[in-house]
Amino acid sequence: xxxxxxxxxxxxxxxxxxxxxxxxxxxxxxxxxxxxxxxxxxxxxxxxxxxxxxxxxxxxxxxxxxxxxxxxxxxxxxxxxxxxxxxxxxxxxxxxxxxxxxxxxxxxxxxxxxxxxxxxxxxxxxxxxxxxxxxxxxxxxxxxxxxxxxxxxxxxxxxxxxxxxxxxxxxxxxxxxxxxxxxxxxxxxxxxxxxxxxxxxxxxxxxxxxxxxxxxxxxxxxxxxxxxxxxxxxxxx
Amino acid sequence: xxxxxxxxxxxxxxxxxxxxxxxxxxxxxxxxxxxxxxxxxxxxxxxxxxxxxxxxxxxxxxxxxxxxxxxxxxxxxxxxxxxxxxxxxxxxxxxxxxxxxxxxxxxxxxxxxxxxxxxxxxxxxxxxxxxxxxxxxxxxxxxxxxxxxxxxxxxxxxxxxxxxxxxxxxxxxxxxxxxxxxxxxxxxxxxxxxxxxxxxxxxxxxxxxxxxxxxxxxxxxxxxxxxxxxxxxxxxx
Numbered sequence: 301x302x303x304x305x306x307x308x309x310x311x312x313x314x315x316x317x318x319x320x321x322x323x324x325x326x327x328x329x330x331x332x333x334x335x336x337x338x339x340x341x342x343x344x345x346x347x348x349x350x351x352x353x354x355x356x357x358x359x360x361x362x363x364x365x366x367x368x369x370x371x372x373x374x375x376x377x378x379x380x381x382x383x384x385x386x387x388x389x390x391x392x393x394x395x396x397x398x399x400x401x402x403x404x405x406x407x408x409x410x411x412x413x414x415x416x417x418x419x420x421x422x423x424x425x426x427x428x429x430x431x432x433x434x435x436x437x438x439x440x441x442x443x444x445x446x447x448x449x450x451x452x453x454x455x456x457x458x459x460x461x462x463x464x465x466x467x468x469x470x471x472x473x474x475x476x477x478x479x480x481x482x483x484x485x486x487x488x489x490x491x492x493x494x495x496x497x498x499x500x501x502x503x504x505x506x507x508x509x510x511x512x513x514x515x516x517x518x519x520x521x522x523x524x525x526x527x528x529x530x531x532x533x534x535x536x537x
Numbered sequence: 538x539x540x541x542x543x544x545x546x547x548x549x550x551x552x553x554x555x556x557x558x559x560x561x562x563x564x565x566x567x568x569x570x571x572x573x574x575x576x577x578x579x580x581x582x583x584x585x586x587x588x589x590x591x592x593x594x595x596x597x598x599x600x601x602x603x604x605x606x607x608x609x610x611x612x613x614x615x616x617x618x619x620x621x622x623x624x625x626x627x628x629x630x631x632x633x634x635x636x637x638x639x640x641x642x643x644x645x646x647x648x649x650x651x652x653x654x655x656x657x658x659x660x661x662x663x664x665x666x667x668x669x670x671x672x673x674x675x676x677x678x679x680x681x682x683x684x685x686x687x688x689x690x691x692x693x694x695x696x697x698x699x700x701x702x703x704x705x706x707x708x709x710x711x712x713x714x715x716x717x718x719x720x721x722x723x724x725x726x727x728x729x730x731x732x733x734x735x736x737x738x739x740x741x742x743x744x745x746x747x748x749x750x751x752x753x754x755x756x757x758x759x760x761x762x763x764x765x766x767x768x769x770x771x772x773x774x
Contacts, residue, residue, distance in 0.1 A: 368707070420670060430706045433657060433682040445670040446682050450705070468687070469667045470605070 303418065304532050305520070307475055308495055311415055311533075312424035312447065312465050314456075314480035315432065317504040319412075319423075319441065319526070320402035322347060324506070329398040337382050340506055345381070349374030354426060354455045364453050366428040372396045399427070400434035405501065409440050411526025414534045422447045424465050424478065426455050457488030466494070477520070479529065486519055497521035497529055540655065541769050542757070544712055545732055548652055548770075549661035549684065549702050551693075551717035552669065554741040556649075556660075556678065556763070557639035559584060561743070566635040574619050577743055582618070586611030591663060591692045601690050603665040609633045636664070637671035642738065646677050648763025651771045659684045661702050661715065663692050694725030703731070714757070716766065723756055734758035734766055 316322045326343035353370040356362045375396055379385050387395070415421055422445040423432050429448045436443050447465050454460040466476045473493030480486050481501040490496050497520060500513035515522040523529040553559045560580050567576035590607040593599045612633055616622050624632070652658055659682040660669050666685045673680050684702055691697040703713045710730030717723050718738040727733050734757060737750035752759040760766040 420674065422670075428705075429682060429684075429688075433659075433706075437657065437681055444674055445666060447666075451666075451688055468665070469670070 303534075305477065305495060308419065308477045308533075309471055310420045310422065310465070310469050310476045312422050312462075312476060312478055312494075314478070314482060314485050315423055315425035315427055315435070316402070317501055318479065318481040318499055319408045320404050320435065320439065321504075322399070322402050323504060325402040326398055327506070329395070329401070333395065334382075334384060337384065340508075342378070342382055344505065345378055346371070346374055349377070358455055358458065366450055367399070367426055368396065368428055368431055371399055397434075400431050401438055402435055404439045404441060405525065407525040407527040409442070411528075411530045412442050414530035415526070416442060416444060418534055420444045420469065422465065424456075424461065425449070456485055459488070459492050462489045462492040462494055466492075479526075481513075483516055483519075490518060495520045497523060499526065499529065500524050540771075542714065542732060545656065545714045545770075546708055547657045547659065547702070547706050547713045549659050549699075549713060549715050549731075551715070551719060551722050552660055552662035552664055552672070553639070554738055555716065555718040555736055556645045557641050557672065557676065558741075559636070559639050560741060562639040563635055564743070566632070566638070570632065571619075571621060574621065577745075579615070579619055581742065582615055583608070583611055586614070595692055595695065603687055604636070604663055605633065605665055605668060608636055634671075637668050638675055639672055641676045641678060642762065644762040644764040646679070648765075648767045649679050651767035652763070653679060653681060655771055657681045657706065659702065661693070661698065662686070693722055696725070696729050699726045699729040699731055703729075716763075718750075720753055720756075727755060732757045734760060736763065736766065737761050 313319055323343050326346060327339040330337055330339035330342050353374055357365050375392060379387055412421055421443060423443055424447050425432055426449045428450045429446055432446045432448055435441065447468065449455045449461055452460050452464040462478065463473065466473045474495060477495035477497055478486055478489035479497045479499060481499045481504060483498065486496040486498060502510045502513045504511055521529065521532060523532065550556055563580035563583060564576040567574055567579050590611055594602050612629060616624055649658055658680055660680055661684050662669055663686045665687045666683055669683045669685055672678065684705065686692045686698055689697050689701040699715065700710065703710045711732060714732035714734055715723055715726035716734045716736060718736045718741060720735065723733040723735060739747045739750045741748055758766065758769060760769065
């Protein structure tokens with residue numbers, strides 16, 4: 301198969317939900333550490349705090365604050381609801397680092413390995429640099445470069461993040477493709493002139509809670525997973 | 538051999554001269570493109586403009602300007618001295634990108650591969666993120682993370698760069714080791730509390746112009762090359 305987007309030189313990836321399975325990973329960690337807790341509800345509640353916490357930074361209510369710190373603030377608020385208010389400081393720190401240990405979806409490593417043959421592949425996540433680096437090392441994610449909201453001091457969907465990624469590589473926005481399992485992320489990237497690829501992750505919120513992954517107009521590509529994306533962009537191999 | 542620095546979790550590397558051979562690489566590119574030019578003198582003159590150009594940024598005379606742009610300003614100034622003022626815009630751009638294509642010293646890839654087994658390895662260079670990423674991809678340098686002056690918007694030896702690297706990984710400065718072939722870089726890192734390893738690169742300025750690489754007090758380690766550093770830090774393998 302020929303390369304469908306020869307002008308695209310840089311692929312940037314959303315991470316939580318797109319490349320790694322945050323729900324399944326958090327559930328497994330919580331189940332192992334605290335078997336009495338409803339781990340599914342815990343994972344969902346933790347993630348539910350994510351957008352509101354970033355909104356406090358976007359609005360200026362909080363100064364620049366990294367995801368590690370935001371995850372920790374949300375966690376501290378959650379623990380009493382789940383009967384875990386007794387957790388010590390080292391236990392809280394360990395649990396908060398579960399986000400550094402998220403497991404990739406089964407296709408992620410193989411897909412990225414193929415995609416990086418012809419193009420540069422980079423994270424473009426609201427996760428902080430240290431979190432993304434630890435995750436890549438643990439999961440074997442073969443990034444050429446770790447880009448993060450932390451580099452641009454702005455959270456997606458702020459245009460500074462998408463345009464900043466193009467600028468780092470001296471590319472026009474149309475030479476960059478954003479890959480994500482979230483339509484809002486892709487819509488914001490598209491508004492900046494980036495190409496977009498939607499990745500189906502029907503079980504992002506757990507196998508029992510299937511997400512609508514039907515195609516929407518506007519995206520350049522719609523793929524079942526990262527191996528399917530490699531089939532389109534990288535040819536067979 | 539046991540690990541001599543068990544507390545050190547992150548190794549950060551100077552790049553130009555320490556991991557890659559800028560002089561030899563620039564000489565080869567200039568010789569191939571413009572055989573009539575004194576490539577050795579050209580390479581030295583280009584690099585000589587480097588510190589003064591960064592100084593214009595450090596002093597505030599220039600706003601934040603990346604190394605790609607500084608290299609280009611120096612290049613444009615140099616070309617008439619070498620009879621190359623006729624170079625077209627695409628030719629200038631291609632030549633300026635020679636810094637994205639610098640070749641590693643023969644030990645660099647093997648040393649880094651061993652060093653990354655037990656620790657996180659990252660660039661900590663005044664080179665910009667795109668330059669360092671292109672170089673890593675071309676040369677096979679297996680960084681876990683690309684850190685650059687561009688992330689911190691300050692040039693080494695500004696403390697913001699060294700302390701910024703520790704902060705990105707939530708480490709104390711003493712848990713970070715700076716690896717460089719330049720004593721000034723190491724002295725500035727040491728002043729911030731980092732550990733330091735000096736790497737001998739006697740031919741940084743060309744085989745005909747051997748550099749004094751004798752040990753100086755203050756550095757935690759003094760190594761012939763990155764494989765020797767791996768022998769100390771990573772054990773045999």
